[in-house]
Amino acid sequence: GGEPRGENPVNIWLEKRFDVGLGPVVMQQGAVVDTIEVVSLFKDAANLYEDMIASMNAVHGAVMVSGHFSHFYPEGACLYMTFAGFPKDPFRYYKDTWTAAMQATLRNNGSISHHHGIGYWRRQFMQQELGATGVELLRKIKFALDQNGILNRGKLVEDER
Structure with missing residues (x-):
C-alpha cells in the first residue's frame, strides 16, 4: 500500500545517506563514540537491553548509551548499542564499555556478535x-x-x- 512520491525522497537519501550525525563533531572535542551489535532471543531481549544500558552507563566517563533492535527474525533480533563518553582515559573507557556490553550480553543469554x-x-x-x-x-x-x-x-x- 505505498504511494508514489517521485524522485525527491530518493535524491534526499542519496545526498544524506553517509551523514553520521554529531559523531565526528563530538569526537573532535575528545569524545569516544562507537556502536556494538549483539543478538538475542525475544524472550531475553528486554532484560539484555536494560542490562546493557545500565552496565554501559556505569562505566566512568559515559555520557550517553542508547540502543535499538534491528534485523528481526522469527526467534529474535539484533540489538545495536551506541555509546559516547568524554573520559579522561579514552582507551580504558573504550575497553571497559566493551567489556560491560559483552558481559551483559553473556549474562542474558545473548550472542556477542550478530554480523560484524x-x-x-x-x-x-x-x-x-x-x-x-x-x-x-x-x-x-x-x-x-x-x-x-x-x-x-x-x-x-x-x-x-
Missing part, C-alpha cells in the same frame, strides 16, 4: 560464549581452511595454531 564478526575486542569472550570445545573447534576449522595463517590472524581466537 568477532575481532580483537570480542575474541576474549569467545570461550564464555562457546566453551572450550567450541573455541577449539573454530581453531581447527580456521587452521584447516587457512594453514598459512594469513586470513584475519588473531581476530577470531587468540591462538589460532
